[in-house]
Amino acid sequence: MIKPPIPENENERLAALHTYNILDTLPEEGFDEITLIASEICQTPISLVSLIDSERQWFKSHKGLEVTETAKDYAFCAHAILEPDKVMVVNNALQDVRFADNPLVINQPEVIFYTGVPLVTPDGHALGTLCVIDNKPKELSANQIATLKALAGQVVAQLELRKKNRELNELSLELKRSNEYLERFAVMAAHDIRNPLTSILLTSKILKDRFKDSLDEKGNKFLDIINTSSYKLLALLENMLAYSKSNKMLSQNKEEVEILPLLDGLIKLINAPACFTISIPLIPVKIRTSVVAFEQIIINLLNNAIRYNNKPLGNVKIDYDENDHYYIFSITDNGIGIAPEHFEKIFESMYTLGNKDRFDRNGTGVGLCTVKNLVEALEGTISVNSVLNKFTTFTFTLKK
Structure with missing residues (x-):
């Protein structure tokens, strides 16, 4: 086995990698979709988005492989990044002096076939690869390799x-x-x-x-x-x-909009986990408002309802009412709740409760402040009512 040489620009390459703050982050659907498509097109059981750190290769997405990282010394991808402008193809690792006795070849996952496309940043740094792997010798067609290169470009775009x-x-x-x-x-x-x-x-x-x-x-x-x-x-x-x-354009550029299809589209856009049920009003409603502001308000409140929910089955309900002067909306969830002493402060800029969400991320203190600014720009008000570990309801009004 031949260990991968250290790239000449290794310090700059590692610095570029760390600017993305992606190492050791949770799986993300966009990257997992790309590895799924790569495996389907190349007909391989394994496909990876691999990032090469100083001592390891870490997988942002790992279809067909349970582990999330391996030693850099064993990494095929650490060889691939040495030539950022080329696709590295190993049709049979058992016949390649670099890899014949590599532990990843002679043991699980038995990397016999490998093709890796370097993930090159706009500044020219190879961060890792999009690669496909099989446990038997294999060759890809020119079209398959071209597609793999296109998908690697999409990984960089996602980053x-x-x-x-x-x-x-x-x-x-x-x-x-x-x-x-x-x-x-x-x-x-x-x-x-x-x-x-x-x-x-x-x-x-x-x-x-x-x-x-x-x-x-x-x-x-x-x-x-x-x-x-x-x-x-x-x-x-x-x-x-x-x-x-x-x-000012928020209040000047109002238009009439059907609420039900708009809400339905926003719910699809936020892509809630499968364990969540989001219900919306059943009666068709038309309002006249700034659509872009309304979308941002709803997206922020729905995202919060999902993020700060610790229940196995999440429930979110959107209600609508109106009076002579205002449209009235409320969004209720069955999440972790908010203590009364925080009801006013949560709308202040950069104020957070210090809780990590269901995806193990900290809040920024920007979302609810932004919502309050948008509501007030539309001459409305927003308030919250909640009981810890039972429910939270945000109610906002928009002037007609």
């Missing part, structure tokens, strides 16, 4: 989007309620989010057109998921950008 989202969250903490935040958000979103989203959309359409007849129903379904999600995110981004320059 960039994830990193940009974190940067935007940090920026919102610094700028809080100011118009400066809105303007800078618009610029960053326009240049740094739209382009990767467009790339994801175009690539998925190409994959669908080229491989729809060779993929099974499951593979085509996941390509459709990527397409649909990309369209929704692009539409949401364009709406947000349209209102980013001034809070």
Whole structure:
């Protein structure tokens, strides 16, 4: 076995990797969908999104493999990143002097066939690979390798989007309620989010057109998921950008909207876990308001209802009422609840309760403050009622 040499730019490469804050994070659907599609297209039992740290390779997504990391000295991917512009193909590791007696070859998971596409950042740093693995000799077609390269590009796009989202969250903490935040958000979103989203959309359409007849129903379904999600995110981004320059536009640009299909679309967009039931009003309702502001209010409150819920079966209910002057909405969940002494403070910027959510993440103290600002920009009010470990209800009004 030959240990992988250390890349010449290893310090810069590791520094670039750590800027993504992704090592040892929880699984994410977007990456798992990519490894699923890679395995389906290449017909391999294992596919991985592998990131090479200083002493280990760690898997952000690991289809067909139980472990989440292995030693760097044994990592095929540590060899692959040495040539970032090439696809590394090992048709039979038993006949390759670099890997013939590698523990990962002669023991489980018996890596005999390997193909890895380096994950190269816009700055040229190879962070790891998207790879496919089989326990018998194999060859991929030119089309399969081309598809694997396209999917690797989508992994990098996901990493960039994830990193940009974190940067935007940090920026919102610094700028809080100011118009400066809105303007800078618009610029960053326009240049740094739209382009990767467009790339994801175009690539998925190409994959669908080229491989729809060779993929099974499951593979085509996941390509459709990527397409649909990309369209929704692009539409949401364009709406947000349209209102980013001034809070006044929230009250000036109102339109009549059907609430039921709007709520149904937002629920699909947030992609709640399967153990959650979200109910909405059954009677058709039309209101006149700023649609983009209403969407942001609902998305924030629904996300909180899901994140801060410790029950095996989560229940969230959206209710509607109105009077002569206001539309009235309430969102009730059966989550962890909020103590009365925090009812007012939770709407303050950067105020958190210190609780980790069901995904083991800390809150930022931005979401409810943003909701309050949007509601007040629409000349409404928001309040909360709750009993610890039983329920929480947020009620907000919007002026007609």
